[in-house]
Every structure is written in structure tokens, then in C-alpha cells.
Amino acid sequence: MNTSTATAAGNGGTTTPLRGKRILVAKPGLDGHDIGAKVVALALRNAGAEVIYTGLRKSPQQIARVAVDEGVDAVGLSILSGSHRELVRQVVECLRAEDAADIAVFVGGTVPQEDHADLAALGVRGIYTSDQPLAEVIAALAAALG
Amino acid sequence: MSSPTPKPRLGTHTMAGLEVPLRAGPELVDPGRIGEPGAMPFTRGIFADGYQGRLWTIRQYSGFGTAEDTNARYRFLLEQGQTGLSVALDLPTQCGYDPVDPMARPEVGKVGVSLSNLAEMEILFDGIDLGAISTSFTINGTAAIIYAMYLATADKLGVPREKLTGTIQNDILKEYVARGTWIFPVRPSMRLIADSILFANQATPRFNPISIAGAHVRDAGATAIEEMAYTLANGLAYVDELERRGGDIAKFARRLSFFFYVHQDFFEEIAKFRAGRRLWAKLLSERYGVTDEKALMFRFGVVCGGSSLVAPQPLNNIVRVTVETMAAVFGGAQSIFTCAYDEAFQIPTETSAEIALRTQQILAYESGIGRSVDALGGSYVVEHLTNQMEDGIAAVMQEIDDYGGVEKAIEDGWLQMRIAERALERKQKVDRGDTVIVGQNFFARDDSERGVGETFQVDPNAAARVLEKYERIRDTRDAAAAERTLAALGRAAASDDENLMPYLVDCCHAYVTVGEMVERMKAQWGEFQEPVRL
Numbered sequence: 001m002n003t004s005t006a007t008a009a010g011n012g013g014t015t016t017p018l019r020g021k022r023i024l025v026a027k028p029g030l031d032g033h034d035i036g037a038k039v040v041a042l043a044l045r046n047a048g049a050e051v052i053y054t055g056l057r058k059s060p061q062q063i064a065r066v067a068v069d070e071g072v073d074a075v076g077l078s079i080l081s082g083s084h085r086e087l088v089r090q091v092v093e094c095l096r097a098e099d100a101a102d103i104a105v106f107v108g109g110t111v112p113q114e115d116h117a118d119l120a121a122l123g124v125r126g127i128y129t130s131d132q133p134l135a136e137v138i139a140a141l142a143a144a145l146g
Numbered sequence: 147m148s149s150p151t152p153k154p155r156l157g158t159h160t161m162a163g164l165e166v167p168l169r170a171g172p173e174l175v176d177p178g179r180i181g182e183p184g185a186m187p188f189t190r191g192i193f194a195d196g197y198q199g200r201l202w203t204i205r206q207y208s209g210f211g212t213a214e215d216t217n218a219r220y221r222f223l224l225e226q227g228q229t230g231l232s233v234a235l236d237l238p239t240q241c242g243y244d245p246v247d248p249m250a251r252p253e254v255g256k257v258g259v260s261l262s263n264l265a266e267m268e269i270l271f272d273g274i275d276l277g278a279i280s281t282s283f284t285i286n287g288t289a290a291i292i293y294a295m296y297l298a299t300a301d302k303l304g305v306p307r308e309k310l311t312g313t314i315q316n317d318i319l320k321e322y323v324a325r326g327t328w329i330f331p332v333r334p335s336m337r338l339i340a341d342s343i344l345f346a347n348q349a350t351p352r353f354n355p356i357s358i359a360g361a362h363v364r365d366a367g368a369t370a371i372e373e374m375a376y377t378l379a380n381g382l383a384y385v386d387e388l389e390r391r392g393g394d395i396a397k398f399a400r401r402l403s404f405f406f407y408v409h410q411d412f413f414e415e416i417a418k419f420r421a422g423r424r425l426w427a428k429l430l431s432e433r434y435g436v437t438d439e440k441a442l443m444f445r446f447g448v449v450c451g452g453s454s455l456v457a458p459q460p461l462n463n464i465v466r467v468t469v470e471t472m473a474a475v476f477g478g479a480q481s482i483f484t485c486a487y488d489e490a491f492q493i494p495t496e497t498s499a500e501i502a503l504r505t506q507q508i509l510a511y512e513s514g515i516g517r518s519v520d521a522l523g524g525s526y527v528v529e530h531l532t533n534q535m536e537d538g539i540a541a542v543m544q545e546i547d548d549y550g551g552v553e554k555a556i557e558d559g560w561l562q563m564r565i566a567e568r569a570l571e572r573k574q575k576v577d578r579g580d581t582v583i584v585g586q587n588f589f590a591r592d593d594s595e596r597g598v599g600e601t602f603q604v605d606p607n608a609a610a611r612v613l614e615k616y617e618r619i620r621d622t623r624d625a626a627a628a629e630r631t632l633a634a635l636g637r638a639a640a641s642d643d644e645n646l647m648p649y650l651v652d653c654c655h656a657y658v659t660v661g662e663m664v665e666r667m668k669a670q671w672g673e674f675q676e677p678v679r680l
Binding site: 033086 | 149237240243247249250251252256257274289321324325326349366367381453456457458489490491492493496541566567569570573574576577586604676678680
């Protein structure tokens, strides 16, 4: 799959809490709203992470495969179409099938509050929305990934 | 979440970075650059009689679940005084997948209505007079197909094609940049767009076969200046394509329309529309020698809402939409869609959709802001910003030309990267508190309600009903006719110069599905390869 990898250059010290982490930012399904995914990807890179972005319209199988092949610590799924329940469940199942249930899954996009508990039950480690400051998202990821 | 500082500043620049003079005066106004309403260069609007001649179309974007569900919502909106329909389609229909496709299944009926074949569209418009109402479709990758389906629906209902009014968005260039419902590579997509426009000019002379849209790149991160610049640049790319195909610009330019986003910066938005209208007329006149005044007219619709609406304290969004709608009116929009206050996080409820509709009716009939043409024309600040905006738009268009044109900028991923960087800047400004969002980064309350009152849920059985209907149509349609029309479509797609529209209409009449038509064209043209850059 055609993906893009990026790392921060010469950006040391306390501003890079995600240094050493590899994170896959992915767009499952048909949703074409990729700007949130790209903004988060750029912000994670600036925070020191090595970020891989899948591009649009990837199947859960493709995403799990890339996550395993690239040996990432976490997968961030961006979904704004309202299909998060099905798509997250499928990605989690695909990761499990790949024997990669240890890869942390995060979700960003339009996820109503009432769906948070169900996603958490699937094993999702964090859910973020566009009104949250990027620093908050980065801090939460850094804490979750140790 | 705590606020960055207790009290935000007013600021001295617009969102796009234009300096706003503290005291603007007559020295900033050049009457020669402004002109009169309804005449070149159209700064003051395309009609001499403004909204007195014809009010803007009140057109609420709507669609979800099954065609039956959406038909009921349309009837409700029309009964409440809405004057045009705007069809929201689900992602499978937009991306060219039938509902049974594994990629499609989770998305069926979610962000819009599922329309996989003619039978669904017949249900969608049941009891609605297509000869009397104008219908807009936000459709791009499969625009030619949905337009063909609309023609087939009209044929079946006995509505003469020449009576049809409405719009298909049909602007693929911005899909590659921001909205993401592309299917084919750039070249065959441009061909399909030229096919549909040239066909529509003959078959449905009152129908707009394209709405060149800046709204989505703006929503993604572009500034107001970039929004207009990218849109005009895309517009010129379509003009060039149509001329290459032998189209008569005096004719096709009359039916090019545009679509924009209105953000919160009131005067900047008004200036953007006035500047864009003026620059478009100048470009067509100077570069292409267009003299027909109707062909120079920059007709546009807008969406008020979008990414300026936020989830915290959602009732505040009603105020935001009101301000944005006023800017659209002072900017001279032909058609306005006002988002519902809950649209930032869900499909609107009937109540929230009604408030959005009433907002327009109050502005139109109570406030009186539309009584005088271009009521803010001559305002020192507005004229100054209009000039600044026009110069800024022209400069960004020049940058694109210098890069090698929009098609190259898109295929390389250059434009996409620019917008992503701009989006990060926009987000950082909000996070720092340089951009104020009331209730979110200022004046936030930790206990503030994220949702208000009722929530909307698409019927969970909608997808199952869509699939059941899909299987039924595939089982009951005339299989030979479906295969015959599909084969003809495949042959026409393989040729270089055949207009595909008649073949698509034939397919629709034979109840061939959207996914089947797309697969047949993909077999000839392949798929767009997204340039993934970070």
C-alpha cells in the first residue's frame, strides 16, 4: 500500500514526548474527510513520533496488515461518517487475527458521547474530537503509550 | 478544559490575514472599480433588482437512511416553505459502490440517502413535482450517473427534460484536494464532466451541470482567499477542458455555477463574494473574450455552518449560522443552505432542521436586509477588503499557474499538502487562543452540555432494507436489457470521443446499478492513485 512516513527533524527535549513511538494514522472505510487525520499526523510527528499515514479508503484488513508490517505501537483511526462502531470493531478484530492485539487503538472524529463506552469495551484506549487541543491529545497518547 | 486567557482580543486582521483599517475613509473607495448592480464587473451582484427580483433559494441539504425516510423529510421541508431540494447521498453512492460491497456495508445510509439505482430515486421523489421544484445533488465522482438517473426519473414521471431545474455538484478537482469521493484518474474524470456539461446544455438548458465548489477546501483548512482562488482556478480548468471539447463558451459559461462556505469573519466573507464575482467576470472577459453578460455572471450557492459549528454549547451555533447567513445575503448569494445547530455532531433532528430553515425566513422576510441591492456596497471597509481580497485571490491563482496548473498540483499532492499545513495552523491558532471560539477555547464551561434535547438516530434497520430492495431489483429487472446497456457503456467508455451521457441514461432506465456502471468504467480507466504526502 502507498503510505507516507515522516519523522521530526532536530526537535529534541521536552517538546517531543512521543519520541521513539511509531504510530499509524489510518482512514478506514469510505469517509473522505482526511484533514483531521493529517493535522493529527503532523502534530504527532512534531511531538517526536514516527508517523505513517495510510491515505483514504482503506479496509480494516489493509490497516491491520500495515500496522503489523510497520511494527507500530499504536493505530489512530479517523472516522467522521458515523460508521465508527462497525469500522472500529472490524479493525480490532483484524488486529486480533494478526496476533497484534497489543497495538493500542485510538479513535478521532465525530463520535457521539453515548458511543464512547462501547468503543472502550472494544479496547479503544482513547477517543478524541476536533474541539480538543492538540497538546491534550499528544499528552494522552504519551501517557497511554508509556 | 480551562480557557487560555480570561478575555480575548478583537484583533486587527481578518481570518485570512488581511489588515482591517481602524478608520476607513472615502480614499479607499474607487467607484470605477465597483460599477452598478447587474452590470460588468458585477461587484454589486449579477441582478440589477437584487433579491426584489428573485429571493435566494432556501435549500437545506438533507438525506439519510432509505429513500422512503428521506422522501418524508423532503415533504416536511417543502410543507414548511423550503423552496429547493438538496440531496445528501451516502458514501457508497458517492464513491460508486453498491450497498452489498464489503467497503460499502458500514456506510449504507449514514451520511446521506442510499440511491443505488433508478427504483430508489423514484421512491425519493415520490409525490414531488420535478417540473416545479429545483433539486441540487451534492455528487461528484458519480455525478454523471446521478444526473442520468434524474433524467430517467423525469422521463418515467412524464416531466419534460427541458423543464428540469437544479444542480449537480460534478466538481471532481476539489474532491481530489479535500472531500475525497474521487473514483477515476483526473483525465477520464475531466472527460466525464465535459460530457455531462455539454449534454446538459442541450437536454436540460435550465439545469446547472456543475457547481464548482470551494466550500470543502475551506472547511478543510484553506483561507477565504485560497478558497476563492482554488475555486476560480478549477473553474478555468473546466472552461479549458470544455473548449478543447469544442464547447461554445458563450453557451456553457451561462450554466457554470459555484458553491462556497461562509465562515465567521463577517466583512471578509462579504468581500470574498464580491471580489470573486468581479474577478471571474474579468477573467472570462479578458482571457476568453466572453461578451455575453449572462455568460459572465458568477452565480453561487453557499453553506452557512460547516466547521465553524462546534459541539460544546451547541445552541450557540444558531447565532453563528445567523451571522454567516447575513454575510451570504450581503455577498449576493443565489442559494443558501443553513446548517442545523446540531450538525457538528449528528444528522439534524426535525426540530433543529426547522430552526435552520426559519433562520433564513426571518432574515428574508423580517429583517429587511435583502431589500436594497448590495446594501453594503460603498462601505469604505467593505470596498477596501473587496479590493484586497481580489488582489490576494489573483496572487494565489498565479502561484498555482507557476506550479504548473491545478491538475499537476493535484496529481503531485502539492495542493493537498498546502491545505493540510494550513489546517494545522488554523488548529494551532485555536489552541493558542489567537482564534476565539466562544464556549470552546473561551468562556467554556466544564459542565456545558454537548448535546441538546433530542438526538437523531438513523433507523438501524435502514441498511437492511436498502440491501433487501437492492437484491429485489437485481432479481426482477430485465437482465438482458441491463447487460446490453452496460456493454454499450463499456464500449463508449473505451472510445475517446463518445459522449457517455446517453449510455448512462440507458443504463439507468434498465435499472443498472451505480456500482455496476462504475465497475464498467473502472475497467477502462482504472482508479485514481492518491498521492499520500505528509
